[in-house]
Amino acid sequence: MKIHKLWNDYPDLSKDLTATLVLMEKNINLSNKDVEKAILTMIHSGGKLLRPAYLLLFSQFGKDYDKDKAIALAAAMETLHTATLIHDDIVDEADIRRNLPTVQSQFGKDVAVYAGDYLFVSCFKLLADYASSLKSIQLNAKSMEKILSGELGQMDNRYDTSMTIDRYLANISGKTAELFALSCFIGAYESGCSDIFANKAKQIGSSIGITFQIIDDILDYSQTATSIGKPVLEDVKQGVYSLPLLYALKNNSQALLPYLEKREQMTDQDAEKVFQLVQENGGIEAAQALAETHTNKALKEISKLSTTTQTVKDTLYALTKQLLTRIQ
């Protein structure tokens, strides 16, 4: 089982994350081989495993830390994440994810619907079997609701050229940050940390998730024109406007609006022009500045954590810094 090279520098986490993937895989038992294959392909497509990693880290702050339990809960989080990706790709009609064909493009929408559903169920099975209390299940359900609201918010704001930065932040708070927040909370809470500590963990997770998504959106736009990733152009054509585009639009709406107002009629050439205009009109720099503010906030929150478990805190800090300064 090979995991993302990011973890080479974190040998302990690397071992536990491998065990997480093994458990996720073990939980997939289906007589329908198409759906099973679709799910396993997705599990092994090289995701970064950030949500389970943060759950594993925060669980080590607790007095009741139990590695097997932490790994099971980490598997539940990554399973949920995988489910949402598969269903998102149906909605977006995306062909490519992590440089591989998506489940919907490879196996069809019907398989993708059931594959996602199966993973939602698998997540709840893991949680119900390993969580100590109904509280984690309740929070998981609430988080799933927020994640869906974020996805739907993004859908609602399609082609909305007057979309605000706050609206963007609200959408990514649900779509991305919520599952980071939940993972950090459950890790801490289920290993016996105090409610206060667990809520701090949640807040840190949320900051990390928001920042991570902003950076992801910046990276989409900071490639050279020749290596433009297909996904970002598809997003623009589908009316999904992320932070760099929103800033560029604020800076020079005159240049961008004529392209954006074409909506569904936008051509590939138009999308490439938009991409270029975002680069030329300070979209990336402004987004980077906001990312930096959020990165500093997240790191400050971590450094303020009061704990006797200094080694774990150091790892948490180092990992977060590494992730959130990918582009600075």
Add this chain to the structure above:
Amino acid sequence: MKIHKLWNDYPDLSKDLTATLVLMEKNINLSNKDVEKAILTMIHSGGKLLRPAYLLLFSQFGKDYDKDKAIALAAAMETLHTATLIHDDIVDEADIRRNLPTVQSQFGKDVAVYAGDYLFVSCFKLLADYASSLKSIQLNAKSMEKILSGELGQMDNRYDTSMTIDRYLANISGKTAELFALSCFIGAYESGCSDIFANKAKQIGSSIGITFQIIDDILDYSQTATSIGKPVLEDVKQGVYSLPLLYALKNNSQALLPYLEKREQMTDQDAEKVFQLVQENGGIEAAQALAETHTNKALKEISKLSTTTQTVKDTLYALTKQLLTRIQ
């Protein structure tokens, strides 16, 4: 709020089922109005509300019977049922359900994916908020897994002309009976019935569910040729072979095989011919005989229930008899 006329004869249940629908509706809070409307349309499309009705009935056998809790758990079951219907209609590309346009045909596949997901979440939220123990959540997750396996089994057996009656029964055990079984179990278990009683309730629910599905499948084929419902012809064209067809195929494969072997190439006329051959070759009578056996089994199990709550038991018996002798 209007509910199915079936409940006119059961005024107490009718009141509680109306409250169930009101609660289901109250739990739908979405800023995306398309998805919200899609969900509400589906909730008000006149489903029979059988799963919540059985949950409400079985909850009245318990010493800790709490009407509000029972209604919440009943809402969770119907919410889960609604979620599976919406996703099934995506997979089947169905245009009509309960004589109304399906969510996928009316609002598109993307809305239908998220609408179903939202209802899965809504179900878990209700359960996590109202169930007394993790056991109900665990069982719910396991049941959802079986429901999906039943759906997938049906998908796997498409166009399988050598499919056995046992295979059919296994698929409907998952696809339909499991949620009846879970509803009966949770009703009994969460209101303080003994484990033995709750497991009997589960078994009764399973018998009722299997019989109910067989009868539904018979009704599909027992209309006059002029009023053939579109859904059954669509099923046949999509390779979903239900009990009457399987029996007719056993009785006269020579007549039916040439049509079935056309698979995706089957025309509307071919499907109507298949429909007619099922009627002419004893498919309906054989299926009715099996339905009768299962009906008697379910009614016998109910009459054997040892309880002091005779009125509820009488209602349970009367309702089940009414439902399962619709065609006899």
